[in-house]
Amino acid sequence: MDSAVLTVTELSVQLKHTLDAHFSQVIVQGEISGYKQHVSGHHYFSLKDDKNVIDGVCWKGTSLKMVLKDGMQVLCQGRVSVYGARSKYQLLVSHIQEQGKGVLLEQLERLKAKLQLEGVFSQKRSLPLFPQHLGILTSPTGAVIQDMLDRCKARWPCRITVFPIQVQGGRVTEDVLQGLRFFHALCEEERPEILIIARGGGSIEDLWGFQEEILVRGVASSLIPTVSAIGHETDTTLIDYAADLRAPTPTAAIELVLPNRQELLKRLAGAGQRIQNYGDTFLELCTIKYKNLYQRYHGFDRYPQEPLMQDLDNLWDKICYGIKRGLEKKRTEFLRIEAKIHQKWGDTRWADTQISVWKDRLVHNIKTQIRQKEEALHWMAHRLKASSYKKILARGFTLAQTESGSLLTSALLVNSGQSIKLVWHDGVRTGRLD
Structure with missing residues (x-):
């Protein structure tokens, strides 16, 4: 080995001098990709054509006559240099002109x-709402799949089948199509309920495999609902439009398709308490209405109405017993469903909808019962009022009572010199018999 031994830094410096000397002023045509303006004010991007890519840097203070963005076709004037820290050559741009x-x-x-x-x-x-089996098409290594698995475990543990694909390069399209065929070929019991196609962020070139027409049509025609979770929130691919749901990130896809079990338990507990409170409120309102009716008609004297008053009390007891029994039955059914949910998450698919339907049905039944019982109470009150002895007294009859209020129903019950009380419809008079 006759050549002098160089350190990495020495080699990088020599390359830099060579590029500075031979490429001190060049004009390069290409398309801007991966553009980013740093907080320092410098502009970083890539220039590309259909085969190659070169990094470009435009320092803060450089006069730009347009706003840079991905997809712009430009002419860049500058010099080629080396960024030694990463051993990469790059174009230091001094002027940019848009080409379309x-x-x-x-x-x-x-x-x-x-x-x-x-x-x-x-x-x-x-x-x-409550999937038990997810299919994920992504790279089997890296942070993306691990983050998705961790998020799944925290929210709603379920079965996950991962189909490994390349997420960058020439095999992306065929790998995803092969994954779709694999999942659709499974029997119905083994087939996932949702498919998620996921990868991290990247440039338009990195994501290009997810833009191919054949893949877009394959995702759109999937018999299994699909979720596109490609790149970061600002990245957009054509399969985002073809999928049934687009997620801004892979981890966000898990949050969108899986419920939060802790939140669901809180909602179940809250729903049960609201149902109980609703029933208690109706029972209390029914009690108040009964007391109002009772007080309204309690002013009638006892004698002719005693059987009716007793019927009224019996009717109220039946109302209370019926409502309490109905509430207890519904509460028992709710606790049974809640226990079933705790035992097996798979049975919660219909839980949210069932609770809402059940609550509406319970409220409707309670309202119907109370309305029927109120009608019965009003009918009893009307009958009570219609049979009042005061109506008979108004026609000219008189009611005889002893001083203590006992009803005198026969002349044999009255002695000479006895004090009696005579009741008319408009007043009471007392006297003594001769």
């Missing part, structure tokens, strides 16, 4: 418009 819209974005817009016109993006299905 990026070829890739133009191609995507045309394809998007074509598919939209065909109605490929219009068929959206609702996802099951």
Whole structure:
């Protein structure tokens, strides 16, 4: 080995001097991708054509005549240099001139418009509320799948089948299509209820495999509801429009498709308490109405109405017993359902809807019972009023009583010199018999 031994830094410095000397002033045409303006004010991006990519840097203070963004076709003037810390060559840009819209974005817009016109993006299905089996198409290694599994375990533990795919490069489209075929080929008992296609963020080139027309159509025609979780929130791919649901990130996809079991338990407990409180309130209102009716008609003297008053009391006892028994029955049924949910999460698919329906049905039944009982009470009160002895007294009859109030129903019950009380419809007089 005759050549002098160089350190990495020495080699990097020599390369930098060589590039600075031979590429001190170049003009490069390309499409901006992965643009980002740093908090320092510097602009970082990539310039690309259909085969290669070079990093570009535009320092703070450089005069720019346009707002840079991904997809712009530009002419960049500057010099080529080396960033030694990463052993990468890059273009230090001093002037930028726009050349038109990026070829890739133009191609995507045309394809998007074509598919939209065909109605490929219009068929959206609702996802099951409580899925027990998820299928995830993503890289089996890395932070994405681990974060998704952790989030699933924390929210709603369920079965997960991972189909490994390449998330970048030339095999992305075929891998995802193969995964879709795999899941659809499973028998109904083994087939996931939801499919999630996931990967982390990246440039338009990194995500290009998820833009292919054949894949977009494959996702749209999936018999299993699909969720697209590609990239970060600002990243958009065509399968986002084809999927039944688009998630801003892979972990957000788990939060969107899986319920929070702790929150569900709180809602169940709250619903049970509200039902109990609702029943108690109705019972209390019924009690108040009964007391008002009772006080309204209690002013009648006892004698002719005693059987009716007793009937009224018996009727009230039946109302209270019926309502309490109905509430207790519903409470027992609720506790049974709640226990079933605790034992097996798989049976909660209909829980939210069932509780709402059950509550509405219970409220309707209680209202119907109270309305019927009120009608019966009003009928009894009307009958009580119609049979009042005061109506008979108003026609000219008189009621004879002893001083103590006992009813005198026969002349044989009255002795000479005895004090009696005579009751008319408009007053009472007392006297002594001769």
